């Protein structure tokens with residue numbers, strides 16, 4: 037995961053951030069996509085009350101554009117349905133066109149912005165997907 041992360045982001049999460057998120061036994065959840073026994077993508081997040089907060093999703097550059105990101109989001113939907121999590125939330129950088137398209141295509145909607153979320157001048161859009169009414 038750390039290696040894919042480093043290929044995908046200019047400010048990657050350090051190893052400790054993954055350990056902290058996934059080792060959070062109560063709430064932390066990780067999903068991986070594999071091809072021929074190798075990890076090609078992952079998604080991680082936390083379940084908080086009736087919500088799933090998607091914190092990270094990345095697909096190795098060699099495997100992007102082949103539906104892996106979409107499959108990871110479908111798995112998350114499935115997991116949420118199974119665990120009665122009714123809403124998914126995530127932040128995405130304003131200039132991350134590919135990711136925004138992916139989320140819109142998967143039924144997410146943009147519900148606001150977070151100024152300077154990723155550092156000065158690097159705003160985020162907040163996206164949500166409602167799976168079931170409260």
Ligand SMILES: CC(C)(COP(=O)(O)OP(=O)(O)OC[C@H]1O[C@@H](n2cnc3c(N)ncnc32)[C@H](O)[C@@H]1OP(=O)(O)O)[C@@H](O)C(=O)NCCC(=O)NCCS
Pocket residue numbers: 044045093094095096099100101102103104105106107127128129132133134135137138139141
């Ligand atoms: C965003 C990311 C996870 C998408 O994963 P992916 O496996 O490449 O995406 P998919 O192949 O499942 O594509 C699903 C949709 O995303 C959009 N998309 C993905 N790659 C795209 C590209 N290169 N150009 C335009 N749209 C793209 C399209 O809407 C696509 O649907 P379509 O194939 O019907 O056009 C991947 O590009 C990635 O890891 N990026 C770097 C890390 C990142 O930005 N993570 C998101 C942080 S919020």
